[in-house]
Amino acid sequence: MRLSPVFLLSATDASHFPDRAKTFDAPEIAFLGRSNVGKSSLINALLGSREAKVSSTPGRTRAINFFALHEGAGEKKKIRPSLIFADLPGYGYSKISRSISSEWPKFIEPYLASRETLALCVCLVDTNIPPQANDTQLITYLKQTQRPYLVVGTKSDRVSGNVLTKSIAALKREHEVDEILIISAKTDTGIKTLWAHLMAVAEPQ
Numbered sequence: 001m002r003l004s005p006v007f008l009l010s011a012t013d014a015s016h017f018p019d020r021a022k023t024f025d026a027p028e029i030a031f032l033g034r035s036n037v038g039k040s041s042l043i044n045a046l047l048g049s050r051e052a053k054v055s056s057t058p059g060r061t062r063a064i065n066f067f068a069l070h071e072g073a074g075e076k077k078k079i080r081p082s083l084i085f086a087d088l089p090g091y092g093y094s095k096i097s098r099s100i101s102s103e104w105p106k107f108i109e110p111y112l113a114s115r116e117t118l119a120l121c122v123c124l125v126d127t128n129i130p131p132q133a134n135d136t137q138l139i140t141y142l143k144q145t146q147r148p149y150l151v152v153g154t155k156s157d158r159v160s161g162n163v164l165t166k167s168i169a170a171l172k173r174e175h176e177v178d179e180i181l182i183i184s185a186k187t188d189t190g191i192k193t194l195w196a197h198l199m200a201v202a203e204p205q
């Protein structure tokens with residue numbers, strides 16, 4: 001099925017989050033991860049569109065960027081979106097600040113805690129680096145708050161089979177998760193499987 005993305009807005013404060021007039025209360029999927037994990041590359045690969053390139057737009061990197069995904073295109077585009085994507089700011093770039101809470105803008109936690117339409121959190125972890133404490137912190141928070149989540153291992157094209165297997169095992173062990181979906185925005189590995197997970201939360205129109 002073809003989904004057409006429409007950029008809704010960039011929120012820098014909880015009061016800016018789009019309401020039902022814009023989202024029609026469609027199920028929302030949040031994309032979370034450390035800076036440089038490959039989040040904008042993944043969103044671009046998913047949407048295949050210039051719409052997602054907002055992450056590199058100055059001023060939008062510390063905001064939550066919301067997109068509405070509509071079934072159909074052009075005149076056949078449905079008014080009510082099937083899904084909303086929320087692209088959250090990357091965390092943990094500096095090695096000094098290891099904790100999420102010390103550096104995340106104040107609106108991230110309110111978003112995760114209160115967003116009623118949030119149906120799935122896609123947590124991106126880099127398969128090229130050892131498990132990171134701030135990723136564990138986020139995943140633990142999601143478990144504790146009973147938010148549905150899916151852990152996705154990025155940049156899998158950069159590592160060879162055996163190294164990748166070991167890296168995934170370490171990530172599963174450290175983050176205490178049963179499954180990690182391996183993807184590459186460069187080769188498109190795992191993108192179809194990821195779409196299947198995302199469409200599973202979309203409401204039939």
Ligand code: GDP
Nearest residue numbers: 035036037038039040041055155158184185186
């Ligand atoms: P963000 O900060 O999380 O939005 O990360 P970006 O999408 O900007 O990616 C950070 C860097 O990783 C860039 O240099 C990308 O080209 C690279 N990158 C992202 N995804 C992949 C991937 O699947 N494979 C490879 N080899 N590099 C990637």
